[in-house]
Amino acid sequence: MVHFTFKNGLAGKSLSAHNSFKSFIIMVVMLVLTTSSAFAEEIDGLNYKLDSETKTAILIPKTNGKYAGDIVVPGKIKGTDGAEYSVVTLGAECFSACYNLSSITIPSTVTVIGVRCFKECGSLTSIVIPSSVSSLGEGCFKYCSSLTSINIPSSVTSLGYECFYGCSSLVSIIIPSSVTSLGWSCFWGCSSLTSITIPPSVTSLSRACFYGCSSLTSITIPASVTSIGSLCFAYCSSLTSITIPASVKWIEEYSTFINCVKLNTIFFKGVPPTCDYSSMGLSNYIEIKVPAEYLQDSKKTFGSDFINISAWNPNESGDDDKPVTPCATPSIFYGAGKLKFSSETAGAKYHYTISDKDMATDALCEDGNVSLSAAYDISVYATADGYSASEKAKATLYWINANLENTTNINQARTRGVVASAHDGIVCISGLDNGEVVKFYAADGKLIGSSSAVDGTASCAVSETMVIAKFGDNTIKVAVK
Numbered sequence: 001m002v003h004f005t006f007k008n009g010l011a012g013k014s015l016s017a018h019n020s021f022k023s024f025i026i027m028v029v030m031l032v033l034t035t036s037s038a039f040a041e042e043i044d045g046l047n048y049k050l051d052s053e054t055k056t057a058i059l060i061p062k063t064n065g066k067y068a069g070d071i072v073v074p075g076k077i078k079g080t081d082g083a084e085y086s087v088v089t090l091g092a093e094c095f096s097a098c099y100n101l102s103s104i105t106i107p108s109t110v111t112v113i114g115v116r117c118f119k120e121c122g123s124l125t126s127i128v129i130p131s132s133v134s135s136l137g138e139g140c141f142k143y144c145s146s147l148t149s150i151n152i153p154s155s156v157t158s159l160g161y162e163c164f165y166g167c168s169s170l171v172s173i174i175i176p177s178s179v180t181s182l183g184w185s186c187f188w189g190c191s192s193l194t195s196i197t198i199p200p201s202v203t204s205l206s207r208a209c210f211y212g213c214s215s216l217t218s219i220t221i222p223a224s225v226t227s228i229g230s231l232c233f234a235y236c237s238s239l240t241s242i243t244i245p246a247s248v249k250w251i252e253e254y255s256t257f258i259n260c261v262k263l264n265t266i267f268f269k270g271v272p273p274t275c276d277y278s279s280m281g282l283s284n285y286i287e288i289k290v291p292a293e294y295l296q297d298s299k300k301t302f303g304s305d306f307i308n309i310s311a312w313n314p315n316e317s318g319d320d321d322k323p324v325t326p327c328a329t330p331s332i333f334y335g336a337g338k339l340k341f342s343s344e345t346a347g348a349k350y351h352y353t354i355s356d357k358d359m360a361t362d363a364l365c366e367d368g369n370v371s372l373s374a375a376y377d378i379s380v381y382a383t384a385d386g387y388s389a390s391e392k393a394k395a396t397l398y399w400i401n402a403n404l405e406n407t408t409n410i411n412q413a414r415t416r417g418v419v420a421s422a423h424d425g426i427v428c429i430s431g432l433d434n435g436e437v438v439k440f441y442a443a444d445g446k447l448i449g450s451s452s453a454v455d456g457t458a459s460c461a462v463s464e465t466m467v468i469a470k471f472g473d474n475t476i477k478v479a480v481k
Helices: 009-035 292-302
Strands: 038-043 046-051 056-060 069-072 076-078 084-090 101-105 126-128 149-151 172-174 195-197 241-244 265-268 287-291 309-312 331-335 338-342 349-355 360-365 369-371 377-383 393-403 414-423 426-430 437-442 447-452 457-461 466-471 474-479
Touching: 046 084, 101 126, 149 172, 287 292, 292 309, 331 393, 331 414, 331 426, 338 349, 338 377, 414 474, 426 466, 437 457, 447 457
Parallel strands: 056 084, 069 101, 126 149, 172 195, 241 265, 265 287, 287 309
Antiparallel strands: 038 046, 046 056, 076 084, 331 338, 338 369, 349 360, 349 377, 377 393, 393 414, 414 426, 426 457, 437 447, 437 466, 466 474
């Protein structure tokens, strides 16, 4: 064993300095070792941060200038090292202030869209988010002033803080039922937003969520919502009435409805939460309707400042003197590789869900035509101005006679599809060749009837709960309501 003895403080200080320098060198080496796997490269005009260990890539802002035009982000890229990398992330502020970005195609390999990713992309008019993405980050589309539509897949569970802040051209948006939270100021200043569907998965409306949505005339708050934040509907100057479900137990008082100049009626389906309503920005003359059994208590809750408090039937929607007619239940057809929705209600729009084991999406169809490339279960309901939502119609798309000659992937195969649906005792098979005969059987094998396809559709009126349709060598089971 060797012993060192220092007789003065100078030697001790030298040793201490030596140890500090040694520690510094070790730290630098470790830092180099831990970061050496990541490096940046420009490939086909796009900048990436590549990780040689995970073989993944993050798209990052352009080194010089801004991205512009029509951008197609590839799912796979090849680095200068010859290795293949999967593009999994659109990095923070990747396209921020790319004023001349007109369109972007995002591959299904991307799982993360970073904060402020598309902030101030003033020329971007629409975007499709792939079903691989689970959340839209803080300020993701902030000040995308030309954005009119967006498809949010059912994989998304949250919309971040200021997600659509200042999207002044956004007309309508369907939030999928997978979303559980709307971030603060999520739709702040969406001045063209006329309607919005909030799914029953959302439990709270955050602060300033719809601040400045000056074209919003109505909004349906689902019974899942338990709280409403301050400034939530501030400056919604076209909002005429609002219904608060019985599930809402707390309303943050500060200016919740300030400058809602056309708001004349608030309907409460349950006990109005105990709040300082005088600080919400409500007119003292606003009409407040509550269930009859809560009328007297509600008068105490609101106080003497509010003089127009009356009873109403909570089982009715909105004004009980003007019940809303439901939109006609849509029909589902298939032909020429496309789904076709139709409703007897003029001006109907179609909210559809398409799913199989590989994907699921909630989306809005404006014209009734949807292109397909895989096998799906389908449900759809219709909405129209002046009508409540229709009942859901359901159908199943069956792929038959698949040609797998050049692929093993059914999603890429040449196939023939038919849609089977049933509504009001009528079974319809669409996607057929004109004149093709379909025979309909009961579950016990008894022939119910037969029909020749007209405009690609064959139908039969049935009283059974299960029908078997046969055409050519194909057999399909159809469940009937």
